[in-house]
Amino acid sequence: MKYTQEHEWLRVEGDVVVVGITEHAATQLGDVVFVELPEPETMVASGDEVVVIESVKAASDILAPVDGEIVEVNDKLADNPGLVNEDPLGAGWFFKMKLDDLSVLDDFMDEDEYNELIG
Amino acid sequence: MTGGKGERVSDLLRLGLHDLHVELGGKMVPFAGYEMPVQYGLGVMKEHLHTRAAAGLFDVSHMGQVILRPKGTYEETARAFEALMPVDVLGLAEGRQRYGLFTNETGGILDDLMFANRGDHLFVVVNAACKVADVAHMVAHLSATTEVVAITDRALLALQGPKAEEALARLVPQVMAMRFMDVAVVDTLFGALWISRSGYTGEDGFEISVPDGGVEGLARALLAMDEVEAIGLGARDSLRLEAGLCLYGHDIDESTSPVEAGLTWAIQKARRAGGTRAGGFPGATRILHELAEGPERLRVGLRPEGRAPMREGVDLFAPDDTPIGRVTSGGFGPSVEAPVAMGYVARAHAEIGTPLQGEVRGKKLPLTVAAMPFNPTTYKR
Structure with a gap:
């Protein structure tokens, strides 16, 4: 598992990368009440705003961590956005991306480095 | 995820119950010049639902508490206070509270507030962000008749929800006899409590002014009860929004009139055209025109x-x-x-x-x- 400065986690499953937010981020956001996901088969660039999360408190953007293609989104979040709080590292995932080159993931933090970031 | 809107933590005032909020897991954020608990461990959603199902305890000590003490008669003070609002102050019975609004010359709203007739004086509760301006406004307009006393040695708690009466009555049985918008002063082991049966959630409940020396004891006694949880500002906002209640600075401000804001219920007959004390408040021209013609x-x-x-x-x-x-x-x-x-x-x-x-x-x-x-x-x- 890799982590971004924006509190996303990236998990490689075969040739795709699953993206979600960390437990720390979910706690900070508070109760998630709405998630707007991208259309599958969209090409995105690193830094693009691809997901909007609305918590009871505020709206936040989730950025594409890398260049690639969104191949699948977690439709369950439409009816049950609370999954992001209940199981941020599992059932609360947002989307899956296909990358040309998985080695770009090496630049991201590992768990120890991330835990250091959130102190 | 960045917080803070230019308010530096070091410049913020702390509530008397600050340490208790931190002990309870409160997440402290800047609000109206104070460090305030926005939520506790339950989170906004559960705190909101708990308040609707049982009882929520809110620390709203940041709000302004003001006593209007007559230099002459109560009626002179009530009449002078009434001249600042499109509201019937003289007609408010002793032991009762009413919603009021300070208006400006163009009919906008300077602040919204609660005021109570406590027999020989009025007690006023105003919004935290407006309290300095409100006190100055009252001093400027009421000093001929009234001593304007900003209360600085009392906290303000709100206990809200369907079990608020049951919980508070264990400590203060007198509250069972109160109905919506009644006020009472009750001597307790926490000091003299100034209680009103009102709130900002749409639920039954109470707002309790308590001496600084008694607030921690009162808060801990209430929080020790099964039905009571500490509730932060986040849920306070979602509760008042569901109740359709205005937040000053957002839903009402100096540009919105009470009529535009749908607050005509707060303008009693006595102050409307044809009433016994029609007009005579700041912005009356616009407000009476909008009452007649629609905004x-x-x-x-x-x-x-x-x-x-x-x-x-x-x-x-x-x-x-x-x-x-x-x-x-x-x-x-x-x-x-x-x-x-x-x-x-x-x-x-x-x-x-x-x-x-x-x-x-x-x-x-x-x-x-x-x-x-x-x-x-x-x-x-």
Whole structure:
């Protein structure tokens, strides 16, 4: 598992990368009440705003961590956005991306480095 | 995820119960010049639902408490205070509280407040962000008749929800005899409590002014009860939004009149055209005109059709894309289980059931003008 400065986690499953937010981020956001996901088969660039999360408190953007293609989104979040709080590292995932080159993931933090970031 | 809006923590005032909030897991944020608990461990959603199901304890000590003590008679003070608001002050019975609004010369709202007739004086509670200006305003206009005393040695707690009476009555049995908007002064082991049966959640409940020396004991005694949980500002906002109550600085301000804001219920007959003390308050020309002719725009309830919340600042459009207004408060209503909002729309679009569009992130999404409150109120009248 890799982590971004924006509190996303990236998990490689075969040739795709699953993206979600960390437990720390979910706690900070508070109760998630709405998630707007991208259309599958969209090409995105690193830094693009691809997901909007609305918590009871505020709206936040989730950025594409890398260049690639969104191949699948977690439709369950439409009816049950609370999954992001209940199981941020599992059932609360947002989307899956296909990358040309998985080695770009090496630049991201590992768990120890991330835990250091959130102190 | 950045916090803070230019308020440095070092400049902020601390509540008397600061350490208790931290002990309870409160997440402290800057609000109106104070470090305030926005939520505790339960989180906004559960805190909101707990308040609607049982009882929530809120620390609202940041709000301004003011005594208006007559230099002459109570009536002279009440009359002078009445000249600042389109509200019937003289007609308020002893032991009762009423909602009021300071207006400016153009009919806008300087602040909204609660005032109570306590026999030989008035007790006023005003918004935290306005309290310095409000006290100056009252000193400027009331000093001939009245001593304006800003109370600085008392905290203010609110206990709200269907079990608030049961919980508070264990400590103060006298509250069982109170009904909505009654006030009472009760001597207790926490000091003299100034209690009103009112609040800002749409639920039955109480606001309790307590001497600084007694507030921790009172708060701990209430929190020790099974039905009581500490509730932060986040849930306070979603509760008042579902109850259709205005937040000063957002839903009402110096540019909005009480009539536009749909607060005509707060303007009693005595102050309206044909009333015994009609007019005679700042902005009377505009306000009486709007009462007679209707305002150009109105604050209305709004129900987005989808799940996406429409928050403050969302622009509103008619179905033909004509701009007709703006959202002033909005979010997710945990009890309604859907997004709810309020905002101002041109009068032609203010009818309940009118379809509108709200622009969220560049997309126009459907919403409908809806009746408020969104969640039924449960006041003990």
